[in-house]
Amino acid sequence: MLRAAPRPTVRTVDPGRRSQAVAGWILASPFVVVFVAFTAGPVLASLGMSFTDIRSTDLRTPFAVEFVGLSNYADLVQDPVFRKVTVNTLLYLLLGVPLTMAVAMLVAVGLNSVARLRGFFRVAFYLPVVTSIVAVSVVWKYIYRDEGGLLNTALSWFGIDGPGWLDSTTTALPSLVVMAVWRNFGTLMVIFLAGLQTVPQEHLEAAEVDGAGAWRRFRHITLPTMRPVLLFGAVITGIGYLQFFEEAFVMTKGGPLDSTRSVTFFTYDQFSYGNYGYAAAASYLLFLAIVVLTLVQFRLLRERD
Amino acid sequence: MKRTQTALAGLAVASLVLTACGRDDDSGAGGETQSTEIAEGAATGTIEVWAMGTEGEELGDFVEDFEEANPDAHVKVTAVPWEAAHDKVSNAIAGGDTPDVSLIGTTWMGEFAEADGLMPTPTDLVEEADFFPGAWQSTEVGGTSYGVPWYVETRVLYYRTDLAEKAGWDHAPKSWDELHQFAADLQEAGAKNGIYLQPGQTGAWQTYLPFAWSDGASLTNEEGTEYTLDSPEMAEALDYYTQFFDDGLSITRNVDPGEIESSFAAGTFGSFISGPWHTGLVEDAGLDESQYAVAPLPGRDAGMGTSFVGGGNLAVFKDAQNPDGAWKLVQWLSDPEVQQDWYDEIGDLPAVQAAWDSGELADDPQLKVFGQQLTQTQSPPSVPTWEQVAGTIDSLVEQAARGDLSGADAVEKMQSEAQSIGTGL
Numbered sequence: 001m002l003r004a005a006p007r008p009t010v011r012t013v014d015p016g017r018r019s020q021a022v023a024g025w026i027l028a029s030p031f032v033v034v035f036v037a038f039t040a041g042p043v044l045a046s047l048g049m050s051f052t053d054i055r056s057t058d059l060r061t062p063f064a065v066e067f068v069g070l071s072n073y074a075d076l077v078q079d080p081v082f083r084k085v086t087v088n089t090l091l092y093l094l095l096g097v098p099l100t101m102a103v104a105m106l107v108a109v110g111l112n113s114v115a116r117l118r119g120f121f122r123v124a125f126y127l128p129v130v131t132s133i134v135a136v137s138v139v140w141k142y143i144y145r146d147e148g149g150l151l152n153t154a155l156s157w158f159g160i161d162g163p164g165w166l167d168s169t170t171t172a173l174p175s176l177v178v179m180a181v182w183r184n185f186g187t188l189m190v191i192f193l194a195g196l197q198t199v200p201q202e203h204l205e206a207a208e209v210d211g212a213g214a215w216r217r218f219r220h221i222t223l224p225t226m227r228p229v230l231l232f233g234a235v236i237t238g239i240g241y242l243q244f245f246e247e248a249f250v251m252t253k254g255g256p257l258d259s260t261r262s263v264t265f266f267t268y269d270q271f272s273y274g275n276y277g278y279a280a281a282a283s284y285l286l287f288l289a290i291v292v293l294t295l296v297q298f299r300l301l302r303e304r305d
Numbered sequence: 306m307k308r309t310q311t312a313l314a315g316l317a318v319a320s321l322v323l324t325a326c327g328r329d330d331d332s333g334a335g336g337e338t339q340s341t342e343i344a345e346g347a348a349t350g351t352i353e354v355w356a357m358g359t360e361g362e363e364l365g366d367f368v369e370d371f372e373e374a375n376p377d378a379h380v381k382v383t384a385v386p387w388e389a390a391h392d393k394v395s396n397a398i399a400g401g402d403t404p405d406v407s408l409i410g411t412t413w414m415g416e417f418a419e420a421d422g423l424m425p426t427p428t429d430l431v432e433e434a435d436f437f438p439g440a441w442q443s444t445e446v447g448g449t450s451y452g453v454p455w456y457v458e459t460r461v462l463y464y465r466t467d468l469a470e471k472a473g474w475d476h477a478p479k480s481w482d483e484l485h486q487f488a489a490d491l492q493e494a495g496a497k498n499g500i501y502l503q504p505g506q507t508g509a510w511q512t513y514l515p516f517a518w519s520d521g522a523s524l525t526n527e528e529g530t531e532y533t534l535d536s537p538e539m540a541e542a543l544d545y546y547t548q549f550f551d552d553g554l555s556i557t558r559n560v561d562p563g564e565i566e567s568s569f570a571a572g573t574f575g576s577f578i579s580g581p582w583h584t585g586l587v588e589d590a591g592l593d594e595s596q597y598a599v600a601p602l603p604g605r606d607a608g609m610g611t612s613f614v615g616g617g618n619l620a621v622f623k624d625a626q627n628p629d630g631a632w633k634l635v636q637w638l639s640d641p642e643v644q645q646d647w648y649d650e651i652g653d654l655p656a657v658q659a660a661w662d663s664g665e666l667a668d669d670p671q672l673k674v675f676g677q678q679l680t681q682t683q684s685p686p687s688v689p690t691w692e693q694v695a696g697t698i699d700s701l702v703e704q705a706a707r708g709d710l711s712g713a714d715a716v717e718k719m720q721s722e723a724q725s726i727g728t729g730l
Contacts (some may be wrong), residue, residue: 057419057689057729059399141561167558174405255506257560273693274416274729 050281056274065277072281082282084258085266088173089242092262093293095177096241101233103181104188109218111189112196122193126186133183137250140179141166144251166252169259176247176260183247184240188233195229196222200216231301238293263289337449339428348378349631353404353626355394356389359651360408360456360617367650371637378630395569398422403622405631409452411615415687416444419730424621430632431639439614439682440656444685447730452620453635456653459612459678460515461599462582463569464576468494477600481516481545484603488554491575499554501568501577502546505703506559510685510695511613512578513702515602517542518683519610525686530728533696535720544712547705557644557707566590578602580615581654581675599671601678605629614682616656628722654679689729697722 025032050072054065076082107125111118128136143150146164155162165175205219223230246266248254254261254269255262263286272280328548348371356364361384368380383404385393385501391413397403398420409417417423426444429451433441440454462477463486469475471492503509514524522538525531549555560568566583568574572589577583587597602610619638621631637643644655645664654675661667661676685691701719704710709717 004508055689056395057416057727059395060401062399121500146558164558253559255703256707257505258700269696273696274689275693 036121046157046280047284049277050284052277054277056276067271072278073285075278076281076285079260081261082263082266085261085263088259088261089244089263091173092177092244093238093241095174096180096244097234097237099177100181100185100188100237101230104185104192104233107185108189108192108196109222111193122190125189128183129186131183133246134250136183137179137247140247141251144175160272167256169257172252172260173258176244176251179251180241180244180247184237188237191233192228195226198229199225226300231297234297234301235294238297239290242290242293318716337425339425339450343427343430343632343636344629348375348630350378350627350630352378352380352406352630352634354382354631354634355385355390355404355407356382357385357390357408357617360653361385363651367647368634370643374637375630375633378633380634389426395420398622398624401624403624405625405627406619406635407669408455408617409620411440411454411618411684411687412691413441414451414618414620415446415691415729416492416689417620418449418451418687419689422622422624423451424623424625424628426453427632430636435572435639435641436656437614437658437659437679437684439679439684440616443614443616443687444618444653445686449461452618453639454656455617455619455638456647457614457616457656457679458582458613458654459675459682460511460578460580460602461612461674461678462578462602463574463587463597463599464577465491465496465569465596466598467596468496468572468575470520471495477598478603480603480607481519481605485545485552485554488549488576491551492554494575495572496575497568497573498556499575500549501560501565501574502549502555504550504557504559504706506699507698510698510701511615513543513546513698514683514685515578515610515612516546518612520605521603525728529686529688530730532720532723532728534698534723535716539716539719540712542712543702543715544703546702547712550706584671594671596670599674601674601681609678612640612678612682614679614684616654688729690726693726694719694723697726 051067051069052065053068053072054062058065071174111121111125114121144168146152146162146166149162149165151165152162165171203221203225204217207221212220243264244262245268247263248260248262249268252260256266263282267279267282267286272281354364354368355361356493361382365380365382365384368382372378372380380544390410394403394407394409394413394417398417403422409423414423430661433450433638437457438455439459441450444450444452444454462484464477468491469487472487472494474487474490478484478487484500492499498677503512520538520542522536522542523533526533550557563586565574565577565579566586566591569577569587570592583725584599588594602612603611619635621628621635625631638647639657641655641657641659641662644657644660645666647653648660648666649664655661658680666672666676685695699721701710701715705712705715
């Protein structure tokens with residue numbers, strides 16, 4: 001057996017390694033240039049914009065604007081509409097993530113235990129994910145209609161007179177969440193279905209022999225084994241709900257009375273009003289919220305020793 | 306650690322660069338003198354034109370007469386879809402690479418003029434008095450005109466004549482009280498809702514503000530430097546507007562696309578307020594001219610009310626390669642006869658009053674109503690922040706219509722928000 005020679009304490013640069021590094025950078029340069037010009041550049045520029053009072057009318061002279069420090073951020077925190085949309089976004093998150101994950105898990109466990117037609121159902125449940133969000137939103141808008149809507153027609157068979165689901169400030173947001181859950185759970189279902197295959201069969205069988213029921217097997221073996229998968233699911237679903245936009249844009253236009261307007265919708269409005277600085281600040285606050293949420297989820301769901 | 310330091314250093318440099326800039330005080334629109342007069346003689350060279358929608362598709366063939374009269378000039382028309390138009394024009398202005406002349410939506414005038422993209426209208430190009438006053442108003446930013454109205458549209462009252470007859474009305478309502486009674490009577494005569502007024506969301510201001518204007522409200526002070534939205538007239542008009550919702554004469558939800566005309570044809574809505582495009586839509590939905598009519602908006606006490614005027618202006622860019630040719634084309638397009646031909650071509654209502662004196666525009670009973678209404682219209686202030694202020698008005702109209710906010714409280718909020726937004730000039 002060979003023993004590695006002790007490392008020299010003085011750092012020397014191996015000429016071969018240096019030329020390798022140069023070659024490496026040359027080969028990587030097309031990507032680096034594109035990345036700096038089209039990804040890092042705009043991201044940093046928008047961060048810079050959030051500290052200025054830039055508006056759409058400043059486009060010809062983008063540097064002739066005032067540096068306003070954190071005042072855009074301070075204004076946002078005091079803006080009643082921004083506060084309202086923040087609460088709405090939190091509602092989307094708190095209602096949407098658990099519901100989506102629960103439905104996805106339920107369907108995944110169900111599919112995992114059927115042998116026949118599994119492929120068919122997997123495709124069927126995944127289908128909403130690949131459909132056009134705008135088309136789906138328009139269809140759901142009709143489902144939720146007050147008169148002649150599919151949902152209220154179905155309810156009327158049981159003698160229930162359903163409301164105009166999207167016309168009331170209390171039911172509009174939950175209605176959008178239900179639609180978003182229907183549309184989004186397919187992705188998680190596929191991921192969870194794959195995660196379920198990693199649960200060791202021997203453990204489940206051993207537990208069954210020891211007399212553990214189905215619920216206890218699921219609770220104490222399946223769920224802990226799937227912790228990393230659940231974490232991944234929670235993170236991507238959470239980010240999705242924090243950026244909630246298209247459904248509200250098509251179905252309610254943020255109404256009634258701003259009850260379905262989200263932070264992304266607010267940012268979109270501000271950009272279209274030409275308040276580029278203010279809008280950039282709003283999007284960086286959302287970015288911060290996503291980072292914080294992701295850190296929290298990692299902490300809550302990380303592997304425990 | 307080192308990375309944090311680099312990042313901090315970078316931020317510091319960036320903020321220094323930014324603080325070194327700062328605004329000039331004299332930048333922006335308004336207070337500019339009108340351009341100098343255009344040269345004598347025919348237009349020459351290539352004139353690049355952007356136009357949106359149907360205008361963009363048809364203008365290329367239409368300008369052949371102009372090219373015939375100006376043999377050395379060549380007009381190149383580029384059709385731009387409306388959805389992409391705003392961004393395309395604003396990018397062109399930012400990059401300094403503009404066409405010579407473009408169709409500009411009336412509500413964009415403030416923004417593009419303030420961005421220093423548009424050239425003030427030459428003094429001797431056209432007569433201001435030839436145009437409908439409300440339409441000309443939309444070209445003026447901070448007291449300077451930056452273009453010429455091309456076509457206009459205005460809002461009038463549509464109502465079912467058969468239902469009105471059944472309810473005992475042989476004429477259209479002529480005052481606010483009559484309009485309210487009219488809506489109630491139509492409902493009595495079988496309509497589910499006597500009238501449809503937009504209860505909020507994007508564009509509701511276009512239905513609400515005509516009532517305020519009819520009551521004598523003004524959105525800004527004389528100089529156009531400050532909003533005056535909290536006037537008693539604005540509050541009174543909003544209270545009148547919300548009365549329709551409180552009395553169940555109009556629905557409080559927003560309609561789906563196409564619902565107005567189909568409900569109107571079905572007799573569910575007895576009347577509504579909209580622009581000239583709805584005559585075609587209503588007839589496509591199955592009504593003929595004997596079943597419905599249009600009428601000017603009623604004034605507060607008597608006479609004709611003041612309506613909203615929108616449409617498109619023609620503006621020449623500061624970076625135009627051929628401003629002289631461009632202004633001559635604009636001048637040609639503002640000729641009453643050319644305006645009439647253009648109406649025959651695609652149905653755009655002429656912005657020049659003289660074009661309404663003969664032909665179909667003078668004879669058709671429906672068109673006459675639009676022509677009559679156009680003489681008494683207003684456009685919103687041409688300021689860069691108007692869309693945002695309009696958004697605020699929309700949302701407060703909704704709070705008054707659906708909730709229990711009083712007119713006075715709503716307009717007070719409109720004013721305080723509009724003040725903090727500013728005119729942007």
